[in-house]
Amino acid sequence: MASVTVEQRAQVIVLGNEKGGSGKSTCAMHLIVGLLRDGYRVGAIDLDARQATLTAYLAAREAFAAGRGIALPLPRRAAVHRSNNDSRAAAEAEESERFAAAMGELGRSCDIVVIDCPGSDTFLSRLGHAQADTLVTPINDSFVDFAMLAKVDPENHEVVHPSIYSEMVWEARKRRFSRDRGRIDWIVMRNRLGASEARNKRDVGAALEALAxxxxxxxxxxxxxxxIFRELYLQGLTLMDVKEAxxxxxxxxxxxxxxxxxxxxxxxxxxPPPKQQVSPPAA
Structure with missing residues (x-):
C-alpha cells in the first residue's frame, strides 16, 4: 500500500464497515451534530464521494438553515474523490495526496474530524481506517451483518475465523502503530436492537462478546x-435540531x-474536552 503523510492535530473518528444499510451515514451525521453541539470544532470528510450520502446531507443542512434563516451548527467539510487514473500506482498516489490535503486542512482547524468511509474495500477506505483514533463500525443485530466481522459455525454459533474486514482493520492498526505508535479504539455499534427475536439477539451478543x-x-x-431518521435526512437535520428548526x-x-x-x-x-463553550442543546 502506498504511504501517505498526513499533518494531523485533530482526533479522528472513522465510520467504517463493508456492508450497506447498517446505519453508517446516519451515525456519522448524528455524531457530527452531537459533537458540534457539545462545543467541538468538527470537520467532516466524505470518502465515498461517488455515493455522497454524507456530502448530500451536509449540503441539505446548509440549504435548510439558509432558507429558514436559522443558525444550525455546521462542520467544516471536504469530499475526497477517487482517482480516474488507469495506473493503480498513480491512482493511489493521487488519492493519497487528496486525502492528505483534506486531513491537513481540517486537522489544523478542528478538534475532531469525522470520516465516513465507503461500504466497500477501497484504497481510500484503507487510508481512512489507518488514520483513526476511534473506529465505529455499525452493524445490524443479526448474523447476516455479523458475517462482515467473522464466520461463525451455523450449528453452535462459535467464531470460526475473522472476516476479511476484520483482517483489514488489523492491518490498519499495524499501520497506525508503525506510523506514530498510536492505537485504534474499535467500537462495534449494534443497531436496530429490538425486543423481539430474543434468542437471536442473545446469540448475536454472545458471538460478539467472544469475537471482541x-x-x-x-x-x-x-x-x-x-x-424519523430517514425523514430528517432529506432536510439535513437530526433529532437534536427538531425544536429550533x-x-x-x-x-x-x-x-x-x-x-x-x-x-x-x-x-x-x-x-478531549471541548475548547469552546456552548449553551446546552435545546430539549
Whole structure:
C-alpha cells in the first residue's frame, strides 16, 4: 500500500464497515451534530464521494438553515474523490495526496474530524481506517451483518475465523502503530436492537462478546429502527435540531430514546474536552 503523510492535530473518528444499510451515514451525521453541539470544532470528510450520502446531507443542512434563516451548527467539510487514473500506482498516489490535503486542512482547524468511509474495500477506505483514533463500525443485530466481522459455525454459533474486514482493520492498526505508535479504539455499534427475536439477539451478543475478546473491540448499543431518521435526512437535520428548526414535531418517547442512544454513543468515544463553550442543546 502506498504511504501517505498526513499533518494531523485533530482526533479522528472513522465510520467504517463493508456492508450497506447498517446505519453508517446516519451515525456519522448524528455524531457530527452531537459533537458540534457539545462545543467541538468538527470537520467532516466524505470518502465515498461517488455515493455522497454524507456530502448530500451536509449540503441539505446548509440549504435548510439558509432558507429558514436559522443558525444550525455546521462542520467544516471536504469530499475526497477517487482517482480516474488507469495506473493503480498513480491512482493511489493521487488519492493519497487528496486525502492528505483534506486531513491537513481540517486537522489544523478542528478538534475532531469525522470520516465516513465507503461500504466497500477501497484504497481510500484503507487510508481512512489507518488514520483513526476511534473506529465505529455499525452493524445490524443479526448474523447476516455479523458475517462482515467473522464466520461463525451455523450449528453452535462459535467464531470460526475473522472476516476479511476484520483482517483489514488489523492491518490498519499495524499501520497506525508503525506510523506514530498510536492505537485504534474499535467500537462495534449494534443497531436496530429490538425486543423481539430474543434468542437471536442473545446469540448475536454472545458471538460478539467472544469475537471482541479475540480481535479487540468494544460493543455499544446503537440506534433503533426509526422512520424519523430517514425523514430528517432529506432536510439535513437530526433529532437534536427538531425544536429550533420549527418542524412542529412532537417529541415522543421514541424520540427521547433515540437522543439517549446518541448521547450514549458519544459518551463511549474517548475524546478531549471541548475548547469552546456552548449553551446546552435545546430539549
Amino acid at each position: 475478546k479475540r480481535i479487540g473491540f468494544r460493543t455499544v448499543k446503537g440506534f433503533g429502527e426509526r422512520v 420549527g418542524l412542529g414535531i412532537q417529541m415522543g418517547m421514541s424520540h427521547v430514546a433515540a437522543r439517549a442512544e446518541l448521547r450514549s454513543l458519544i459518551g463511549a468515544i474517548r475524546r
